Every structure is written in C-alpha cells, then in structure tokens.
Amino acid sequence: MNSRRFDMLLLAAAFLLFWAIAARLAGPDALSTPVATLTRAVSLLTAISFWDDVAATGHTMLWACLIVLAGGLTAGLLVGSSRLATQVVEPMLGPLYSIPKITLYPVILLIFGLTPSATISFAAIHGIFPVMIFTINGIRQVPPIYERSARVMKLNRFQMIRSILIPAALPEIVAGLRVGFSTTLLGAIIAELFASTAGMGFLLIRATEAHDVIDIMAITAILFAFAITANSLLMRLERHVRHG
C-alpha cells in the first residue's frame, strides 16, 4: 500500500470517528450514527423506487452538464481568444457569478413552471460561469511566446486557437470543468430542494419534512460519495493533461 492511499484511509477513519462522537453528543434527533446511516444508505440503494429519483437527478445533471460544457466552453473560447472581448466581458463575469443564483429561481419557475426544464436551467447557470471564467483565464495565461512561435510557423487564426490556445489552456479548462461539475450538482440539488417532484434533492427535503434523520444523513452520504468520486475522476484527468 502506498503512503498516499494510507493517508486517505487514515483521513476516512478519522472522519468516521469524528462523526460517531458528534452523533453521540448531538443525539439521534440531530445526527444519526455512521453505522445506522450507512446501513440505511445500502437499503436505499437496493430499493427500486430510489433509483427513479437518481434517474431524475441524473437526467437533470446530464442536460445541465451538456449545456454547461457546450455553452461555457464556446463562450469561454470565443471571449478568451479575443483580447478586446476579454477586457469587456471578464470584469462583468465575477460580479455576475457572485449573485446568489437562488434569487433567480422564482423567475425560472415562472418561465418553465414545475418542470425538469426549470431544474436543468437552474443547475446550468451554476456551472456555466466557472467553466467560462476558468477557460478565459486559462487562455489569458498562455505565455505569449507560444503565440509568437506559432506566428513564425505561419499558423492562421483558427490553427492558433486549435493547436496552441486550447491545448495550452487545457489544464485550466479541465479544472474549470471540475469546478463547473460541482456547482452544477449543487444547482441541481438546490433546485430539487425548493421546487420539484422528484430527484435526490426532493428526497432530501421530504425526509427533512418527515424529520427522518437517518434518511437525511443517508441521502447526504450517497450524494457526498458521488460528488467525491466525480471530483477525483476529473482531478485525475486534470493531472493527465498537465504533463507533470
């Protein structure tokens, strides 16, 4: 076993211990124990009805991620590859991103009603900004020497974007996708929490209303495991494109 894996195990053990102690101190009305939670998580995962809600959230995530990927990357590349567009758009993106997006949810609900389209668009606006910001920054940070070398090798504008800007900015772009994925998931769950008829967020709010502490914790644990797995896969991809 390598030391990194050992460290991770140690961290997980410490986390479980902390959780067990916290559960004991807070009492069963607020926190369930690790054993009770994980047992419930397993029984949830083996129930067929649970997978309908996973599918609902999965459907939201799939479409939202497609929108984030296509929209965020295209907009980021278009803006990032033009110095003027970067100067105009970039100062607006930060403040725009910092608006609490939940304030836009009523408007989205008025437009789409209580439909999957509402949750999808709400999730997508969470993810699209980080992807755009990271892509623009990634391109801006490409050392000018690469472009000068490419000019000497007589690359045209399109070749410059495809063969220099995108590969040089790729590690940053993938980092943006990783952050974008997390925020899209956040958006999807929030949307389901506030107004929806299915999904993981919907299950969570239903369990909260029923004050089923073990259900709340089990659903949270499943979401947590999913988010960590997705994040570490994207981190692996990021390391792969960084070439040391």
Place this chain on the structure above:
Amino acid sequence: MSDTVELSTSKAAAIASRPEDTTHAKLEQVVRDFTRPGESEPFRALGPVDLELSHGEFISIVGPSGCGKSTLLNVLAGLTKLTTGSVTFEGKSIDGNVPDGVGVVFQEDASFPWLNVWDNVAFGLRRAGMAGDETASRVEEALDFTGLRDFARAYPSQLSGGMRQRVCIARTMVLRPRLILLDEPFGALDQQTRLLMGEELLRLWRETGATVLLITHSLDEAAMLSQRIGVMSARPGRFLEILQTGWPDDRDSTIVENAKFGELTSHLWSLLRQETMAAMKQSTDGARS
C-alpha cells in the same frame, strides 16, 4: 534522394543558385518607434539602421540592454512593423508579415509543454500539411542532430533548460529555414552549456548553409561564433561598428585560446563600455520618472 544528402548539399546549392547576388536580407534606414501606454510622445527603440546579410553568413549582434537588438530581430522575422525604412528578404519586402524561409529561436522556453519532444519538433511540419513519412524522416534527423533521440517521448517538463532549447532549435531546423534568427537563445543557460550549444549552433550553420543572425549579450559568444559582429549603441540602437572576425569555417569553442580572441573581446568591450553606462542611466531615469 535521402535527407542527409540533401542537408549536406544544401549549402552548395544555396550558393550555386545565386552566383551574382550575395545579399540575402537587407535593412535600409529602418526605424521603429513605440508609444508607451499613457504617453503621447513615441520613443525610438531602433534606428535608423542599415544592414546587409550575405547568403550563408554568420553574424552576431551585441549591444547594451534595451538597445533594440530584439526589435531588429522582430523586424526581420516580420513580427513587428516598421515605422520607416525597408526590409527585404530574398528580394521581397517584409513588413509585419512573417516571410517564408525564416526560422526564429527565442530566449524564452517556447517548447510546448502539452506535446512530447517528437511532437514538438514535428509541430510546424504537421501544420504545414507535410506528408507523414517526410515529417518523420525530418524529425528523426533533427533529433539525431540535437542529441534528443533518447528523449523523443519525454515531455518538456522532464527536460533541462538546455534540452528544451534544443527542442526549439530542432523544431525550427526541421522547417529548413534559409535564414535562422536567434534571440539570445542561450541566455538562460549556464556557461558550460552555452559553450556546447554554441558549438552545436556552428555545426547547424555549417551543415545547413543557412544564414544565421544571433542576438546575444555575451561578447565571448559573439566573438567565438561569428564571421561578423554588429555592435549596437544604447537606445535608440544604431550600429557603432560592424567588424569581421576572420575565423575559419571549421572553428569551435577552442578558439577562445587564440590570442586574437582576447583582442576581439576587449575591442568589443571598449566599444560597448560607454554605451552600457548610457543604457544603465536610461533605465534608471526611466524608473525615476
């Protein structure tokens, strides 16, 4: 015809094809002014300068920091426009358009970190749409020449600074430029590596027959490598003197033991001492204002 043969005969071919005209590139009354952001008055970075490069010659340009050496190179590479004057390469005017047949090696590490050594070297050929087998044979040849064969699959981040600069030289050389411009290419390397890389550059020059213009801040490097040395003044850069070294073609770094080498470098220094002091004063004044 195999590539090695082509490489070794290209110098003879280059000379034979132009028996009358020895001028390869020519700068006439070239001036480059820049306007700094927030300033209305432009300042003169370069000129006016006149310079003629002969086919197949090796010329170095030395001068104090900020004297416009790099601007001179950028003008020749078509990377910057002229304010006034004219630049021609092989009889055709260059003005802010990168001409065919010119290769540039920069001081900064320009190797692409997302490509391995092989793909870095093949980059320009692939973009130019060259056939795969011709690309492969040119890349292999360049890797052999620069001693990078064993590192073909390595990424630049795994290489030393000297090796990365070799990648950039190989990447330029596969395009078979007839004029190679080098902007302080060994500036970031240690002294021993510089000497070796200088020898490699001489070998490249001898074997390809290309015209070489080397910008350097090392007087030793200029004195060791060149046939002619252009000494530039403090900004705005003009030529104070263009001197001949008179070295044989098959020189290498052992030339530093030659008595004439010492005379040459001390002459260069006597020309540059005042100019360097002037350049230092300029940059101090610039910092103060």
